[in-house]
Amino acid sequence: MTPILHALEHEKSKLSQMERRLAERILASPGEIVHMGITELAEQCGISAATITRFCKVFHFKGFPDFKVKLAAEIAHGDAAPQDGGSSYQDIMAGNPLSVIVEAMQANHLASIRDTTSLLDIGRLEQTVDLLCRARRVDLYGMATSSIVAQDFYQKLIRIGVNCTAFADSHMQITSASSLSEGDVAFAISYSGETPETIDALLCAKNSGASTISLTSYGSSSLASLSGISLFSSSLEKGMRRGDMASRIAQLHVIDILFTGMVSRRFGDYIPKLEQSYRNVRQFRHKRGGTE
Amino acid sequence: MTPILHALEHEKSKLSQMERRLAERILASPGEIVHMGITELAEQCGISAATITRFCKVFHFKGFPDFKVKLAAEIAHGDAAPQDGGSSYQDIMAGNPLSVIVEAMQANHLASIRDTTSLLDIGRLEQTVDLLCRARRVDLYGMATSSIVAQDFYQKLIRIGVNCTAFADSHMQITSASSLSEGDVAFAISYSGETPETIDALLCAKNSGASTISLTSYGSSSLASLSGISLFSSSLEKGMRRGDMASRIAQLHVIDILFTGMVSRRFGDYIPKLEQSYRNVRQFRHKRGGTE
DNA sequence: ATAAAATAAAGAAAATTATTTTCATGACTA
DNA sequence: TAGTCATGAAAATAATTTTCTTTATTTTAT
Numbered sequence: 016m017t018p019i020l021h022a023l024e025h026e027k028s029k030l031s032q033m034e035r036r037l038a039e040r041i042l043a044s045p046g047e048i049v050h051m052g053i054t055e056l057a058e059q060c061g062i063s064a065a066t067i068t069r070f071c072k073v074f075h076f077k078g079f080p081d082f083k084v085k086l087a088a089e090i091a092h093g094d095a096a097p098q099d100g101g102s103s104y105q106d107i108m109a110g111n112p113l114s115v116i117v118e119a120m121q122a123n124h125l126a127s128i129r130d131t132t133s134l135l136d137i138g139r140l141e142q143t144v145d146l147l148c149r150a151r152r153v154d155l156y157g158m159a160t161s162s163i164v165a166q167d168f169y170q171k172l173i174r175i176g177v178n179c180t181a182f183a184d185s186h187m188q189i190t191s192a193s194s195l196s197e198g199d200v201a202f203a204i205s206y207s208g209e210t211p212e213t214i215d216a217l218l219c220a221k222n223s224g225a226s227t228i229s230l231t232s233y234g235s236s237s238l239a240s241l242s243g244i245s246l247f248s249s250s251l252e253k254g255m256r257r258g259d260m261a262s263r264i265a266q267l268h269v270i271d272i273l274f275t276g277m278v279s280r281r282f283g284d285y286i287p288k289l290e291q292s293y294r295n296v297r298q299f300r301h302k303r304g305g306t307e
Numbered sequence: 308m309t310p311i312l313h314a315l316e317h318e319k320s321k322l323s324q325m326e327r328r329l330a331e332r333i334l335a336s337p338g339e340i341v342h343m344g345i346t347e348l349a350e351q352c353g354i355s356a357a358t359i360t361r362f363c364k365v366f367h368f369k370g371f372p373d374f375k376v377k378l379a380a381e382i383a384h385g386d387a388a389p390q391d392g393g394s395s396y397q398d399i400m401a402g403n404p405l406s407v408i409v410e411a412m413q414a415n416h417l418a419s420i421r422d423t424t425s426l427l428d429i430g431r432l433e434q435t436v437d438l439l440c441r442a443r444r445v446d447l448y449g450m451a452t453s454s455i456v457a458q459d460f461y462q463k464l465i466r467i468g469v470n471c472t473a474f475a476d477s478h479m480q481i482t483s484a485s486s487l488s489e490g491d492v493a494f495a496i497s498y499s500g501e502t503p504e505t506i507d508a509l510l511c512a513k514n515s516g517a518s519t520i521s522l523t524s525y526g527s528s529s530l531a532s533l534s535g536i537s538l539f540s541s542s543l544e545k546g547m548r549r550g551d552m553a554s555r556i557a558q559l560h561v562i563d564i565l566f567t568g569m570v571s572r573r574f575g576d577y578i579p580k581l582e583q584s585y586r587n588v589r590q591f592r593h594k595r596g597g598t599e
Numbered sequence: 600a601t602a603a604a605a606t607a608a609a610g611a612a613a614a615t616t617a618t619t620t621t622c623a624t625g626a627c628t629a
Numbered sequence: 630t631a632g633t634c635a636t637g638a639a640a641a642t643a644a645t646t647t648t649c650t651t652t653a654t655t656t657t658a659t
Contacts, residue, residue: 049376063637084379091383121424132413167455260563271552355610
């Protein structure tokens with residue numbers, strides 16, 4: 016199932032009555048929805064158009080048309096792409112031979128990258144790249160698995176001379192967040208979007224006047240709601256226990272896009288720094304001569 | 308090419324000037340179009356919105372929104388699509404619009420995962436899983452980008468109670484390697500396979516009697532040659548400057564396979580520990596209650 | 600060959616339609 | 630009993646489509 020539909024299914028229980036009715040209608044025949052206007056859909060569900068718009072915002076779409084386009088892209092995925100096991104996530108069970116695991120893992124990771132790409136909102140990416148390029152200082156927040164992603168981004172950013180930090184320690188995150196100010200950027204990464212430490216840090220950064228960006232798995236989450244720009248990677252089905260594997264790869268995929276976007280935008284500034292950083296590492300090593 | 312885009316390409320010559328300009332804009336980056344309003348697109352092409360609507364009708368769509376939804380569905384089909392085996396890596400250039408970067412990045416990452424999977428040697432993977440499951444102690448070595456991968460593996464391994472370390476500091480790596488002995492495993496990760504610090508650490512581990520495993524980009528490298536088991540991720544074409552992006556994702560892909568292989572093999576031992584580790588994190592958080 | 604008529608292309612403005620926001624109401628909750 | 634929440638109605642806004650007009654191009658009749 017596609018991330019959007021999956022998210023609907025998953026969050027259905029948390030929705031209000033009318034919203035649930037809408038969710039059910041969408042799940043019943045997603046293919047129809049994409050060719051409908053908001054009014055038509057509202058009538059069919061016996062609800063108001065306003066509710067539909069609100070519903071779309073809950074799921075972080077810009078509005079109903081945006082929802083339609085993204086949904087259309089995803090359902091298209093679903094019934095195509097059978098060349099690598101389809102884009103559905105495979106659960107990995109006990110006692111499977113390694114060859115099965117390899118296949119399943121490949122299917123998962125491929126699906127996760129594809130799904131993430133189709134969820135991406137170019138406009139938001141642009142904004143994010145913009146903020147990051149301009150930022151006086153960038154704070155990266157993430158715990159556990161997400162701290163890996165944060166550190167990865169950190170390594171990239173310092174190579175192009177962006178003033179940034181990535182603390183794995185939650186106290187340091189807060190401390191750093193408190194000292195941000197306008198023109199700074201706080202970037203929070205979380206698989207669930209509910210990691211308290213990360214939420215706290217982002218809130219703190221927001222209060223300090225920094226721009227806030229989140230990268231979470233798709234679906235409504237606290238972190239996404241309270242951040243200025245919310246970016247998403249694809250989420251996995253419930254049954255899949257270790258969803259953070261694919262998620263982490265999907266998040267790195269987004270990070271790579273952001274970073275490349277930055278470099279591409281400010282080629283002249285960044286590339287020399289990047290080259291220099293590579294050169295310095297090599298040079299230093301040669302000088303040292305492998306001893307020590 | 309998708310039917311819609313193909314049709315545009317084909318009929319382009321028969322269209323009028325302004326319509327051709329529009330068709331070209333759409334063909335240039337179809338992915339962007341679906342997220343645009345008619346007005347925005349009109350401006351970008353220097354034509355009027357009316358022309359766009361007319362254009363859509365020529366191609367038998369109900370209107371522009373209808374066109375967008377259909378196009379979105381179609382490019383979703385096509386965007387992955389290197390099932391022809393031609394999994395070629397795209398170079399990412401300066402000044403590219405983000406939509407192009409997104410597509411290129413997706414192509415790269417998908418290709419890199421596919422290629423890596425096909426390079427994998429199941430036998431070696433089995434051996435590796437075996438060694439890791441039995442190991443008294445596991446050392447993970449990796450510098451810079453590869454240290455991210457090492458830390459990721461570290462986080463996974465400690466969750467299932469494997470006694471392991473992942474130092475980013477090269478002195479600590481050596482120190483730790485020196486204290487290994489038979490029955491221990493040293494796992495070295497490096498994109499180039501030539502990182503001196505990592506090579507030193509692995510050599511040291513080998514001298515101490517530990518089993519040695521390397522994970523590098525495909526090709527002959529010092530690290531691969533001197534390790535007991537050498538695993539490979541896909542290597543990129545020369546032209547691609549920042550190959551470490553895709554490489555890192557490919558390496559994580561391998562790590563995921565190894566880890567899942569371990570869990571799958573010793574399901575009874577590992578799963579309870581894994582569950583416990585998740586539970587503890589949650590529980591601890593609740594106790595704390597979000598204060599502090 | 601040239602002027603008038605016809606046709607086609609394209610934009611501007613008007614009309615329409617779709618979507619979003621605001622506001623008011625009633626229902627449920629603490 | 631105040632307060633929050635869900636919801637729809639209506640107002641506001643935005644997007645799209647249609648109509649109308651202009652301009653350029655081609656055709657045709659002289």
